[in-house]
Amino acid sequence: MAEVRGCDIPEDVYYWPEKHVWARPADDGTVTVGVTDVAQHLAHSIISAMPKGAGKKVKRGRSLGTIESGKWVGPVTAPVTGEVIEPNPLLASDPGVINRDPYGDGWYVRMQPDDWAGESAELVTGTDGVAAYEAFLEAEGITCRE
Amino acid sequence: MxxxxxxxxxxxxxxxxxxxxxxxxxxxxxxxxxxxxxxxxxxxxxxxxxxxxxxxxxxxxxxxxxxxxxxxxxxxxxxxxxxxxxxxxxxxxxxxxxxxxxxxxxxxxxxxxxxxxxxxxxxxxxxxxxxxxxxxxxxxxxxxxxxxxxxxxxxxxxxSFDHAAAASIVRAPAPEARDEYLRQMRRFVAATPxxxxxxxxxxxxxxxxxxxxxxxxxxxxxxxxxxxxxxxxxxxxxxxxxGVEGRRRPWWRVKVTSKVWVTHARIDALRVTAAFREGRVRSVRVCTDDGVSVATRNVEEVMRRFGAPRIGELLEEMAAGAPA
Missing domain, CATH: 3.30.930.10 (Bira Bifunctional Protein; Domain 2)
Known part of the structure; x- marks a missing residue:
């Protein structure tokens, strides 16, 4: 896993850096989505997470559900268009798992994307993805060491 | 325009x-x-x-x-x-x-x-x-x-702020927990006419x-x-x-300000209510079902009286929990 400005940015997922979300495609065509280490760091202690339920269709750029920290409720942005097939059931009882393990047990939803091949081209991944995320963090002056 | x-x-x-x-x-x-x-x-x-x-x-x-x-x-x-x-x-x-x-x-x-x-x-x-x-x-x-x-x-x-009314809307697990919430609100929440x-x-x-x-x-x-x-x-x-089904917590907790919260938990026959400010105990009250009630700022005192390991551990866990 790459460390960029103190943030964990693994190379094996796809990012939308401005929205601080990641997507990981599976062999069965589904995509797991979550928020990045940067997002959980900026949010501090996440006290609630409410993903949309299975069956909900969400367009890329729209909200997949909400996260709350410090009295602020914000959306988790869909990196691709598709249908939620499973919200992470762990989040209802333990939303802090997003802070502890944002790329693992703290995933947000699993989706069935409409057009992964097309829309994933809008995301960044691999070493180029890490570099693009790093450039964004640098431009915004964000580190995970604060 | x-x-x-x-x-x-x-x-x-x-x-x-x-x-x-x-x-x-x-x-x-x-x-x-x-x-x-x-x-x-x-x-x-x-x-x-x-x-x-x-x-x-x-x-x-x-x-x-x-x-x-x-x-x-x-x-x-x-x-x-x-x-x-x-x-x-x-x-x-x-x-x-x-x-x-x-x-x-x-x-x-x-x-x-x-x-x-x-x-x-x-x-x-x-x-x-x-x-x-x-x-x-x-x-x-x-x-x-x-x-x-x-x-x-x-x-x-x-x-003007009716602290008692504000404390009354919250479901409290015991009267002393609501009392402590009210006490801390009176101390840390103020009106500014x-x-x-x-x-x-x-x-x-x-x-x-x-x-x-x-x-x-x-x-x-x-x-x-x-x-x-x-x-x-x-x-x-x-x-x-x-709305949604509530998240189950190991103990009751209510926030007074971003730095002050009140928690309550039961250990067997003991009811423990504690107020924290920035993770430090401000006060603790231990009540028993047969009517004994001890309130103090001195954690050592309640640990001595009611059993050090369990109450001490509980207070540490309560203090570590971020306010909701």
């Missing part, structure tokens, strides 16, 4: 409890749809309870709130259950979502610092320390979030100045009025008010 450089200011005056919530949610939809940034004010005409978007209705005392008690409305921004009455002036700042900075904390601060300046303009030397405070007391309940394509920060100016009209004028000036916008008196547009009708129905829908 170039709406992108203007600040619509709407002072709704005294409105019903329902409208004191739905009006600004309607504004959020308007701003999402391209309407101008808006600063709104209102005074609720009656008492009610507002509960945060993610919070469980089970946190409320069922006798004080709901069908037989105070009306309950679920807002779309964060925070816990709060008691609201006509002694409070509400302000809401609503701006386009793309005005957010990359850091959430910075966004909140940008949306609330003009209010802090307005407090100071009317003679209240407030400051911002995670929330709007006067010294070590919270003087403004705030919440915020993104609703659609709008960022919203809401807060209040408290002319001031002329509401003067605050409105000061806040208008400060928000316009901070965002470099020209203020103009406005009102809801036709689309927002239609959304208001929808929200008026939604906010009294039992399904909306009921």
């Amino acid at each position: 170039d709406r992108s450089a203007t600040l619509r200011v709407i002072d709704f005056g005294t409105v019903t409890p329902l409208r004191s919530q739905t009006l600004w949610h309607a504004i959020a939809s308007g701003v999402s749809a391209g309407g101008p940034p808006t600063l709104a004010f209102c005074r609720p005409g009656g008492r009610y309870v507002s509960i945060g978007f993610h919070r469980s209705i089970d946190e409320l005392d069922p006798e004080m709130c709901g069908p037989t008690g105070l009306a309950v409305f679920r807002r779309m921004v964060g925070g816990g259950p709060v008691y609201i009455d006509p002694g409070q002036l509400f302000f809401q700042m609503v701006v386009p979502a793309d005005w957010a900075t990359a850091r959430r904390g910075e966004t909140i601060r940008r949306l609330l610092e003009p209010a802090v300046a307005a407090f100071r303009d009317v003679g209240i030397p407030a400051s911002f320390d995670d929330e709007i405070v006067l010294g070590d007391r919270k003087i403004c309940g705030h919440a915020g979030g993104q609703i659609g394509g709008a960022l919203v920060a809401v807060g209040n100016v408290i002319d 001031t002329d509401f009209d003067a605050f409105v004028a000061a806040a208008t000036h400060r928000y316009a100045d901070a965002f470099a916008l020209d203020p103009f008196p406005g009102d809801l547009d036709a689309t927002e009025r239609r959304e208001l009708d929808r929200l008026d129905r939604l906010f009294v829908d039992p399904e909306w008010v009921g």
